[in-house]
Amino acid sequence: MKYITLSILSAFTIISLGLIGKKEAKYVGVLDENQSVVSVLELLGEQNPNKPNLSIPGATVENGKSIVLEGFSHTVNGSRLRKQSKHFVCTSCHNIKREDPDLAIADPDARLPYVVERNLPFLQGTTFAGIVNRTKFYNGDYYKKYGDLVNKTRNNIREAIQLCAVACSQGRELDDWEIESILAYFWTLEWKMSDLDLSDEDYRTIKAALEMGGQQEKRQAVTLIKSKYLDYSPATFIAPPDNRREGNKLKGEPSRGKQIYELSCLHCHEDGRYSFFVLDNSGYSFRFLDKHFPRYTRYSPYQVIRWGTSPATGKKAYMPHYTKEKMSRQQIEDLRAYVHEMARGGAEQ
Amino acid sequence: MLGALQAQEYTSRTFKDRRVINTNSVETLAKKKLDIRITHRFGDIAGAAGGFQTFFGFENAADVLIGAEYGATDNFDIGIYRSKGAGSTADGKTGLRQLVNASAKYKLLRQRNDGGMPVSLALYGLLSTSTAKKTNNQSSISSFPDFTDRMAMTFQVIIARKFSDALSIQLTPSYTHRNLVTHDDENGVLSIGAAGRLQLTKVIGILADVTLPVSGQRTSPKGYHPSVGIGFDIDTGGHVFQINLTNSKGIVETDYIPYTTSDWSAGQFRIGFTISRLFNL
Numbered sequence: 001m002k003y004i005t006l007s008i009l010s011a012f013t014i015i016s017l018g019l020i021g022k023k024e025a026k027y028v029g030v031l032d033e034n035q036s037v038v039s040v041l042e043l044l045g046e047q048n049p050n051k052p053n054l055s056i057p058g059a060t061v062e063n064g065k066s067i068v069l070e071g072f073s074h075t076v077n078g079s080r081l082r083k084q085s086k087h088f089v090c091t092s093c094h095n096i097k098r099e100d101p102d103l104a105i106a107d108p109d110a111r112l113p114y115v116v117e118r119n120l121p122f123l124q125g126t127t128f129a130g131i132v133n134r135t136k137f138y139n140g141d142y143y144k145k146y147g148d149l150v151n152k153t154r155n156n157i158r159e160a161i162q163l164c165a166v167a168c169s170q171g172r173e174l175d176d177w178e179i180e181s182i183l184a185y186f187w188t189l190e191w192k193m194s195d196l197d198l199s200d201e202d203y204r205t206i207k208a209a210l211e212m213g214g215q216q217e218k219r220q221a222v223t224l225i226k227s228k229y230l231d232y233s234p235a236t237f238i239a240p241p242d243n244r245r246e247g248n249k250l251k252g253e254p255s256r257g258k259q260i261y262e263l264s265c266l267h268c269h270e271d272g273r274y275s276f277f278v279l280d281n282s283g284y285s286f287r288f289l290d291k292h293f294p295r296y297t298r299y300s301p302y303q304v305i306r307w308g309t310s311p312a313t314g315k316k317a318y319m320p321h322y323t324k325e326k327m328s329r330q331q332i333e334d335l336r337a338y339v340h341e342m343a344r345g346g347a348e349q
Numbered sequence: 350m351l352g353a354l355q356a357q358e359y360t361s362r363t364f365k366d367r368r369v370i371n372t373n374s375v376e377t378l379a380k381k382k383l384d385i386r387i388t389h390r391f392g393d394i395a396g397a398a399g400g401f402q403t404f405f406g407f408e409n410a411a412d413v414l415i416g417a418e419y420g421a422t423d424n425f426d427i428g429i430y431r432s433k434g435a436g437s438t439a440d441g442k443t444g445l446r447q448l449v450n451a452s453a454k455y456k457l458l459r460q461r462n463d464g465g466m467p468v469s470l471a472l473y474g475l476l477s478t479s480t481a482k483k484t485n486n487q488s489s490i491s492s493f494p495d496f497t498d499r500m501a502m503t504f505q506v507i508i509a510r511k512f513s514d515a516l517s518i519q520l521t522p523s524y525t526h527r528n529l530v531t532h533d534d535e536n537g538v539l540s541i542g543a544a545g546r547l548q549l550t551k552v553i554g555i556l557a558d559v560t561l562p563v564s565g566q567r568t569s570p571k572g573y574h575p576s577v578g579i580g581f582d583i584d585t586g587g588h589v590f591q592i593n594l595t596n597s598k599g600i601v602e603t604d605y606i607p608y609t610t611s612d613w614s615a616g617q618f619r620i621g622f623t624i625s626r627l628f629n630l
Binding site: 087275280288 | 362548552588627630
């Protein structure tokens with residue numbers, strides 16, 4: 001009987017300690033820079049709607065990563081499934097790392113030196129880093145391109161993933177378990193508190209709200225945190241310049257144009273990576289682009305950058321356009337200046 | 350991570366297409382790409398069979414090929430084609446007709462930008478099988494005593510170097526074997542080919558190729574001539590259009606290498622073109 005009592009007491013003690021531990025793990029009292037932004041917001045009473053449902057068979061982070069980076073996923077027994085798109089993978093148009101120095105501002109002029117420093121491409125789509133921290137998708141002018149299709153995506157990341165799969169990448173529909181897998185992978189890319197531009201005073205404010213704040217202090221802390229990153233990706237469509245000979249009437253800087261050519265144009269067009277239209281560092285490519293810049297044709301970079309291209313008959317690959325937030329007018333002139341310089345003899349022949 | 354671009358290790362696009370004019374280029378089709386091709390050779394522009402009577406050959410079709418190639422890997426492609434067949438011996442006996450052609454090409458070596466590998470090298474094999482009706486004329490090669498007599502094959506080693514973005518040169522030693530030939534002909538024919546590309550603009554390049562049979566039986570005095578082609582290729586992205594002039598009537602190697610009897614100097618050359626369309630699979 002003594003042993004039974006001791007055993008019960010021991011078990012009770014262990015379970016109790018376990019429960020105490022769990023209670024403390026919920027909030028440890030110290031605001032850690034490595035804490036995820038979502039977890040802090042949850043402690044402040046904010047719920048995130050983008051959590052994946054990993055109870056669906058096949059839904060795993062690994063499958064999500066495979067779809068995003070390679071375009072296909074695997075069955076439970078490891079065999080490869082049909083490629084999602086014949087034309088693109090997600091990283092054709094999206095980075096998976098942070099690409100903006102200030103997460104609260106979508107500024108392509110600030111983004112370019114940031115991605116150059118980190119050897120990242122400079123792309124049309126918004127990075128997947130921090131995507132689960134966003135609550136609105138296919139924003140701004142995207143209704144002009146996709147019409148009513150964007151309505152159900154605007155507040156629903158799952159619908160946004162599906163629209164991207166079918167419309168943007170011209171591929172097959174994703175199964176539910178694939179969408180949940182992608183979502184699970186996206187959660188590995190969520191913002192940490194250290195990603196936000198928070199001052200010591202900001203940290204003290206948030207910490208105080210967590211430790212002893214009432215509803216008002218918590219709301220203020222939530223507002224403070226959310227002011228440090230964009231929870232949507234703005235999209236403003238703009239047209240090519242009316243007079244393509246004169247362009248945007250800005251003086252271009254060839255060194256920045258070189259960066260754009262290499263990190264944007266060649267990302268897809270070199271060796272026909274994602275496009276049948278091949279560009280390289282030969283004089284032929286530069287002379288071709290230089291010749292077409294001032295023209296009113298589908299080969300004019302002014303037109304292609306701002307309007308993209310349409311799928312050609314028999315093949316559904318196309319080029320997505322750059323919004324104002326993804327490439328500035330100044331950057332297009334920088335690109336033109338570089339192309340012009342190389343076309344006049346600077347090219348590596 | 351498909352990150353920013355690194356310096357390219359290998360030379361790319363030594364030729365823009367997998368055919369120069371008559372001869373194969375060193376290029377292979379990229380993985381999971383399908384290429385649908387139509388190649389046409391008109392009749393003689395000039396000479397006895399040309400001129401205004403045939404509207405400079407446009408009213409005749411010397412040979413027509415239609416088929417597809419598929420990139421199994423980035424360095425290995427396979428193809429299946431149907432061609433009419435056009436070659437004939439110097440004494441006027443027809444070669445194989447109504448051909449079904451199966452091809453495979455493997456790129457063994459790739460030229461490197463750092464000079465570590467100065468050339469690209471590909472191996473090519475072609476098996477042509479005639480589907481023509483069997484005849485009772487024992488002196489004709491369409492008598493086909495055995496099924497294998499319908500077959501001819503070519504093996505090639507294609508060695509190419511891209512000297513600059515403007516200039517590429519290629520050499521192609523070949524061996525062509527026909528299982529059935531006329532009584533005074535030879536089954537095996539060795540040949541050497543040379544080809545070049547001179548790029549004029551991003552879109553347009555000049556192409557030339559020549560294939561010379563290395564055989565005492567296939568000389569000009571005996572009525573055979575080297576296959577010589579010159580032309581343009583026009584690349585608009587996903588769609589390569591080639592237009593050329595060549596004395597060869599046949600399009601595939603098993604046809605034009607042993608059977609070119611047309612002579613440029615006699616006006617026996619023709620306009621040819623190829624339309625190629627790439628698809629992602």
